[in-house]
């Protein structure tokens with residue numbers, strides 16, 4: 277009494293094809309926005325090692341150019357956020373005195 281469906285074995289991982297190199301912002305459409313949302317949203321972490329002024333800096337972990345990243349053992353994942361504001365708020369919710377990194381989250385850098 278096996279009524280297993282064979283219909284789904286040929287589904288290809290098409291969504292992954294949208295994450296192509298360099299032009300991710302150019303090719304967006306309503307059809308691809310769901311598939312690429314994960315790729316658009318930067319991933320953030322907070323440095324649990326405080327700065328001299330007591331702030332915990334929030335960084336983008338996909339920002340390879342950040343010249344002041346946290347050591348990996350000091351990173352606390354904040355997850356994907358549309359912008360650093362959400363990431364900073366998430367860090368604050370965790371109890372950190374969060375502030376955006378001057379380099380990779382400058383729009384949230386206040387002190």
Ligand SMILES: [Zn+2]
Nearest residue numbers: 335342377380
């Ligand atoms: Zn940074």
